[in-house]
Amino acid sequence: MKMAWKEIKRNKLRYTILGSIVFLISLLTFIISGLANGLSQDNASLIKNLPNGTFYMTEDADETYNFSTIPETQQKEILDEQPDATFFSIQMGNFIDEADKQRSVAYVTATDDTYFPDVKEGEVILDTSMEEEGIAIGDEITNEQWNQTLTVAGFVEHEKYSHSPAAFISQADFQELFHTDSMQIGFITEGAINDTAAFTDLQPFSNSDFLNTIPSYNAEQMSLNMIVIFLLVISGMLFAIFFYMINVQKLGIYGILKAIGVKTGRLFQMMWAQMLFISIISLVFSILISQLFQWLAPSGMPFHLTLQTTLLLSIIFVVIGFIGATLSGIQIKRVEPMQAIQQGEM
Amino acid sequence: MSLFHMNNVKKTFSHGEIEEEILKGIHVTLPEGKITALTGASGSGKSTLLTIAAGLQTASDGHISFQKEDLTAMRNEKLRQIRAKQFGFIFQFAHLVPFLTVEEQLALMLETAESPLSRQEKSKEIREVLELVDMWNRKDAYPASLSGGEKQRVAVARAIIHNPKILFADEPTASLDSKRSEDVMKLIQKLSKERNITVLMVTHDMDMLNFVDHVIEMLDGKIVKK
Numbered sequence: 001m002k003m004a005w006k007e008i009k010r011n012k013l014r015y016t017i018l019g020s021i022v023f024l025i026s027l028l029t030f031i032i033s034g035l036a037n038g039l040s041q042d043n044a045s046l047i048k049n050l051p052n053g054t055f056y057m058t059e060d061a062d063e064t065y066n067f068s069t070i071p072e073t074q075q076k077e078i079l080d081e082q083p084d085a086t087f088f089s090i091q092m093g094n095f096i097d098e099a100d101k102q103r104s105v106a107y108v109t110a111t112d113d114t115y116f117p118d119v120k121e122g123e124v125i126l127d128t129s130m131e132e133e134g135i136a137i138g139d140e141i142t143n144e145q146w147n148q149t150l151t152v153a154g155f156v157e158h159e160k161y162s163h164s165p166a167a168f169i170s171q172a173d174f175q176e177l178f179h180t181d182s183m184q185i186g187f188i189t190e191g192a193i194n195d196t197a198a199f200t201d202l203q204p205f206s207n208s209d210f211l212n213t214i215p216s217y218n219a220e221q222m223s224l225n226m227i228v229i230f231l232l233v234i235s236g237m238l239f240a241i242f243f244y245m246i247n248v249q250k251l252g253i254y255g256i257l258k259a260i261g262v263k264t265g266r267l268f269q270m271m272w273a274q275m276l277f278i279s280i281i282s283l284v285f286s287i288l289i290s291q292l293f294q295w296l297a298p299s300g301m302p303f304h305l306t307l308q309t310t311l312l313l314s315i316i317f318v319v320i321g322f323i324g325a326t327l328s329g330i331q332i333k334r335v336e337p338m339q340a341i342q343q344g345e346m
Numbered sequence: 347m348s349l350f351h352m353n354n355v356k357k358t359f360s361h362g363e364i365e366e367e368i369l370k371g372i373h374v375t376l377p378e379g380k381i382t383a384l385t386g387a388s389g390s391g392k393s394t395l396l397t398i399a400a401g402l403q404t405a406s407d408g409h410i411s412f413q414k415e416d417l418t419a420m421r422n423e424k425l426r427q428i429r430a431k432q433f434g435f436i437f438q439f440a441h442l443v444p445f446l447t448v449e450e451q452l453a454l455m456l457e458t459a460e461s462p463l464s465r466q467e468k469s470k471e472i473r474e475v476l477e478l479v480d481m482w483n484r485k486d487a488y489p490a491s492l493s494g495g496e497k498q499r500v501a502v503a504r505a506i507i508h509n510p511k512i513l514f515a516d517e518p519t520a521s522l523d524s525k526r527s528e529d530v531m532k533l534i535q536k537l538s539k540e541r542n543i544t545v546l547m548v549t550h551d552m553d554m555l556n557f558v559d560h561v562i563e564m565l566d567g568k569i570v571k572k
Contacts, residue, residue: 003446003454010445010488256441259402260504261430261458337402341437341516 004273030290034305036224056186056202071193089185106161109174123153144335240322255340355408386564434505440497465516495526
């Protein structure tokens with residue numbers, strides 16, 4: 001450990017370059033991951049905020065919630081058997097605010113207020129992003145197709161669907177607006193199901209399966225996750241290549257150390273200590289800056305990076321760095337003292 | 347009394363289908379506490395013999411015994427332990443670790459040799475040895491700031507700090523001028539006497555033979571004169 005530190009101290013430039021590259025790649029990974037999570041929240045926080053459970057749509061809906069219709073009679077039958085079940089509907093739409101500005105929203109209504117805000121008839125509760133855009137409690141909103149107005153009764157945080165802010169309205173208003181008393185989706189939490197037979201003719205979905213039925217969600221997340229995976233792989237390769245280059249330069253020293261009896265394991269420990277030291281310092285800087293970025297990022301930018309995600313990615317970075325450095329260290333095992341002695345002065 | 351004995355040691359290198367015999371059945375006995383020099387023309391096999399004796403490469407045939415143990419039949423880890431604890435090495439170049447100070451080079455060797463000394467005793471031993479090679483005043487210097495002679499003196503100090511039984515020296519004065527070569531040889535001679543270290547040294551500098559007790563001359567992989 002002491003030797004590892006001594007070498008870093010004597011070769012500051014070399015290790016600063018490695019540290020800087022690890023810092024930049026890890027920062028980029030954190031930022032992309034933050035954007036992926038941010039977009040995921042922006043696309044589906046309405047669903048992601050629900051606890052783990054089972055979603056239900058009609059089988060003939062072909063996994064598209066828009067085509068799913070669970071009639072009122074079926075809802076009642078299910079609720080008789082499963083009183084903890086909730087039914088809800090989502091419809092993309094728009095409204096005109098008091099400044100005559102048209103706003104896109106996702107209208108949401110539900111049979112009870114367990115998981116969604118309690119909204120009275122004639123009122124609407126909006127995602128806080130609408131408040132940031134100038135809409136205030138008490139404002140009245142309308143629509144060209146409506147005969148009525150809705151009063152803004154409050155705001156809720158992080159309730160978005162398909163990149164649009166959610167607008168929670170009562171069942172009666174939803175029927176009035178969209179001319180249907182059917183609901184699209186049934187939901188029940190994990191531990192509450194006591195009779196799956198109650199959901200006959202409905203297709204079940206887990207939370208993640210249901211998220212993947214949201215148009216664009218899967219493709220969007222897959223692209224961003226692929227970028228994150230590539231960055232992690234690149235960082236591993238970077239460690240392997242950099243330590244390979246450093247090791248090649250040090251083969252002479254390793255050979256002499258082996259000649260005088262230093263254990264190969266100790267040389268590996270030295271390399272691992274250096275890798276850990278460089279990674280941890282670089283990751284600490286990356287974590288700090290990515291969290292600062294989250295704080296400073298414009299409110300409109302979908303960026304969401306939890307400390308849990310950052311720590312998980314950091315652990316993956318260290319593990320990949322360890323593998324990369326170890327692979328490059330195979331040379332240390334192979335180097336023969338004789339090579340170093342014949343090589344001349346280092 | 348014999349501490350180290352080489353019996354019928356052979357070394358063959360293969361270059362494709364061609365086999366070249368570098369050592370052709372060498373018998374050597376090193377007298378304890380004495381300096382033995384291996385001399386001979388380039389390519390006579392003296393450096394190969396020294397590195398095989400030191401356990402840095404294997405013999406193709408024959409036996410090497412050290413303190414009645416057969417080095418040729420020994421596992422690598424056991425051989426490493428012997429190199430670390432019982433042998434000392436001086437090479438043609440000092441081969442110091444560039445990122446360690448003079449004092450740290452010696453501390454590393456003590457640690458490698460698993461020295462039973464306490465921390466204070468180790469510091470005392472390092473000081474004594476550095477004073478012996480006249481390098482105590484440069485204890486905090488890094489190799490890059492040392493002259494060739496100073497580096498070689500540190501290499502000598504590193505080679506003897508753990509009180510090895512045998513010191514293997516491969517042309518230890520080849521990279522030095524005549525004055526510094528003489529200084530290093532005097533130092534090796536002094537250490538050998540004071541610490542009862544057996545020395546096997548390769549040299550082709552005839553002036554250095556004035557400092558040794560025995561001379562073995564080699565030619566074409568054979569000993570021609572003892």
